[in-house]
Amino acid sequence: MTAAANRPAGLRAWLREEAPSSRLQANLVQLYAGWRALRRNPLAMIGLAIILVLLAVAALAPWIAPFDPLHQDLANRLTPPGGAHPLGTDDLGRDILSRILHGARITLTIVVLVAVAVAPLGLAIGCLAGYFGGWVDSVLMRITDVFMAFPRLILALAFVAALGPGIENAVLAIAITNWPPYARIARAETLTIRRSDFIAAARLQGASSLGIIWGHVVPLTISSVIVRVTLDMAGIILIAAGLGFLGLGAQPPSPEWGAMIAGGRKYILDQWWVATMPGIAICVVSLGFNLLGDGLRDVLDPKQR
Amino acid sequence: MSIGQSLPGTGALASALGGFRRAYGLVGSVILTLLGLLVITFVIARVVPIDPVLAVVGDRATPELYERTRLELGLDRPLYVQFYLYLRQVLSGDLGNSVLTSRPVIEDVARFFPATLELATAATLLGVVVGVPMGVLAAVRRGSWLDHLVRVVGLAGYSIPVFWLGLVGLLLFYAELGWVEGPGRLSVGYEDIVDPVTGVILLDAALAGEWDVFRDAFAHLILPASVLGYFSLAYISRMTRSFMLDQLSQEYVTTARVKGVSEARIIWRHAFRNITVPLVTVIALSYAHLLEGSVLTETVFAWPGLGAYITSSLLNVDMNAVLGGTLVVGLAFVGVNLLSDLLYRVLDPRAR
Numbered sequence: 001m002t003a004a005a006n007r008p009a010g011l012r013a014w015l016r017e018e019a020p021s022s023r024l025q026a027n028l029v030q031l032y033a034g035w036r037a038l039r040r041n042p043l044a045m046i047g048l049a050i051i052l053v054l055l056a057v058a059a060l061a062p063w064i065a066p067f068d069p070l071h072q073d074l075a076n077r078l079t080p081p082g083g084a085h086p087l088g089t090d091d092l093g094r095d096i097l098s099r100i101l102h103g104a105r106i107t108l109t110i111v112v113l114v115a116v117a118v119a120p121l122g123l124a125i126g127c128l129a130g131y132f133g134g135w136v137d138s139v140l141m142r143i144t145d146v147f148m149a150f151p152r153l154i155l156a157l158a159f160v161a162a163l164g165p166g167i168e169n170a171v172l173a174i175a176i177t178n179w180p181p182y183a184r185i186a187r188a189e190t191l192t193i194r195r196s197d198f199i200a201a202a203r204l205q206g207a208s209s210l211g212i213i214w215g216h217v218v219p220l221t222i223s224s225v226i227v228r229v230t231l232d233m234a235g236i237i238l239i240a241a242g243l244g245f246l247g248l249g250a251q252p253p254s255p256e257w258g259a260m261i262a263g264g265r266k267y268i269l270d271q272w273w274v275a276t277m278p279g280i281a282i283c284v285v286s287l288g289f290n291l292l293g294d295g296l297r298d299v300l301d302p303k304q305r
Numbered sequence: 306m307s308i309g310q311s312l313p314g315t316g317a318l319a320s321a322l323g324g325f326r327r328a329y330g331l332v333g334s335v336i337l338t339l340l341g342l343l344v345i346t347f348v349i350a351r352v353v354p355i356d357p358v359l360a361v362v363g364d365r366a367t368p369e370l371y372e373r374t375r376l377e378l379g380l381d382r383p384l385y386v387q388f389y390l391y392l393r394q395v396l397s398g399d400l401g402n403s404v405l406t407s408r409p410v411i412e413d414v415a416r417f418f419p420a421t422l423e424l425a426t427a428a429t430l431l432g433v434v435v436g437v438p439m440g441v442l443a444a445v446r447r448g449s450w451l452d453h454l455v456r457v458v459g460l461a462g463y464s465i466p467v468f469w470l471g472l473v474g475l476l477l478f479y480a481e482l483g484w485v486e487g488p489g490r491l492s493v494g495y496e497d498i499v500d501p502v503t504g505v506i507l508l509d510a511a512l513a514g515e516w517d518v519f520r521d522a523f524a525h526l527i528l529p530a531s532v533l534g535y536f537s538l539a540y541i542s543r544m545t546r547s548f549m550l551d552q553l554s555q556e557y558v559t560t561a562r563v564k565g566v567s568e569a570r571i572i573w574r575h576a577f578r579n580i581t582v583p584l585v586t587v588i589a590l591s592y593a594h595l596l597e598g599s600v601l602t603e604t605v606f607a608w609p610g611l612g613a614y615i616t617s618s619l620l621n622v623d624m625n626a627v628l629g630g631t632l633v634v635g636l637a638f639v640g641v642n643l644l645s646d647l648l649y650r651v652l653d654p655r656a657r
Binding site for chain 1: 334337338341342345346349350460461463464465466467468469472473475476480593594596597598600601604605615616619620622624627628630631634635638639642
């Protein structure tokens with residue numbers, strides 16, 4: 001960043017340089033080109049805006065929420081949207097808007113934790129399988145296939161049943177059932193680079209296999225895995241909400257959106273807003289991730305439609 | 306040893322595995338997958354923090370009774386012996402007893418599965434009947450409103466939680482408009498009129514000629530099937546569009562046009578015929594996912610299927626029932642995928 005800071009006036013020009021003079025500049029030039037392509041896609045920008053709002057809401061929830069999300073006000077239970085409660089109140093008189101705003105934190109936490117758990121697991125298995133080949137590959141990929149052959153939600157359900165309900169276990173269950181696609185991607189990437197000359201050179205210098213995988217293979221495969229995780233964010237949110245809805249994710253009185261829908265289910269016919277509002281929040285956030293994901297895929301892989 | 310090829314001394318095993326795969330192909334991979342499923346359910350059963358002995362004898366049992374039960378359950382044996390015993394038990398069709406219904410799990414599953422099958426099949430039918438023509442037309446009229454509609458439907462399908470759509474559907478079409486019947490498979494007055502021959506009420510009612518029951522069952526089925534079918538529609542129409550676009554840009558289409566073949570014939574007889582094979586795979590995949598997706602839908606609509614059975618057992622920590630149900634859904638999932646594989650081989654002459 002120092003080079004960029006020294007020439008603030010020419011920052012754009014520096015970012016569009018066709019002959020970058022350092023590795024940092026080359027990376028930033030590529031990033032900037034991608035950003036400009038992404039910026040031309042209005043749907044992707046809407047998605048990005050939704051996610052930025054989500055981040056802001058999650059960060060500022062205690063300050064922007066009009067009420068305490070757990071504060072019960074039984075005199076005002078099930079009040080319709082409007083007035084002091086723009087989205088109404090639930091069966092315990094809690095303000096739905098405040099609960100949704102605080103729920104953004106839980107959703108974001110789940111998504112981040114799953115991503116943090118799933119990416120290294122998929123990377124490790126994929127890189128090991130791809131690099132070593134042979135029976136290591138056969139065994140690891142067979143395990144991956146087995147996990148891929150099963151319905152993920154049901155498997156996650158069974159895992160949560162075994163581990164006990166709660167956010168941590170829901171995250172663990174989603175991670176255990178969601179790593180196979182990342183292992184596949186990491187393996188495919190590894191296969192394309194494992195015969196490269198620079199790997200051979202590192203090996204001739206006496207680097208250990210694990211050292212090469214960690215130092216050379218992982219850094220080159222990690223970006224594809226991260227992109228794929230971004231694309232899968234909406235799916236993770238939906239599975240987490242589903243677990244919450246079934247009472248296996250976040251536990252009451254936590255304002256998790258799926259659990260909130262479950263709480264409003266009994267009242268759906270007369271007090272529709274209790275269950276409907278959190279669902280809209282889930283839809284908007286998933287849509288944001290999907291729109292951004294589609295845009296990212298177009299930028300990164302123009303071959304796909 | 307060349308770089309990254311294989312570890313020393315493992316070539317024989319690798320080629321044996323390769324040979325195995327070639328020789329037994331599909332059968333071998335299916336058996337391995339099923340074995341993997343059993344390993345997973347076995348592991349899940351073992352990580353449950355509940356003491357399986359206590360679950361049987363209760364926490365007031367004497368130490369002697371506890372110890373005897375532990376031995377009877379085979380919990381003192383090494384894990385691989387326990388797995389072998391589990392395997393033998395499952396293969397003989399014994400999935401244990403459900404604590405909740407106090408019946409063998411296998412009987413419960415047989416009773417609940419047809420409802421799930423009925424729901425998933427109806428949903429897939431909807432998805433195919435609407436989704437395929439929609440996808441084809443979207444590809445043919447690229448950039449038209451229909452094309453945009455397919456895109457929006459697809460995006461929404463990936464963004465809306467199925468259980469929420471179900472609740473909103475109930476609110477709108479049952480409570481407000483009164484177009485459909487509410488939760489459950491039949492209204493109270495129509496229960497137990499038709500003998501469960503197949504377990505699929507629509508079929509049973511039609512076989513018995515009870516058309517009132519048929520109509521009532523249909524009115525109950527249509528909303529959950531549409532909700533579930535929406536997701537299948539979103540996926541199928543998007544894939545159909547993409548396959549068709551691929552075909553329509555091929556040279557044989559241009560050739561046919563130059564020869565003066567009518568546009569309808571080009572679309573349906575030439576291009577569409579070529580996408581049927583991948584489409585079958587997509588439909589099978591979507592069907593397999595609906596078997597799973599029905600878990601949440603069944604809960605919302607109080608649909609007495611396997612998904613509702615699994616979740617209600619889950620909440621009551623009835624592990625035999627959960628694992629039995631998981632096993633059966635997994636089996637169905639693998640079975641549908643196998644079927645699509647076989648169909649692929651039959652339909653695509655290049656794969657023979």
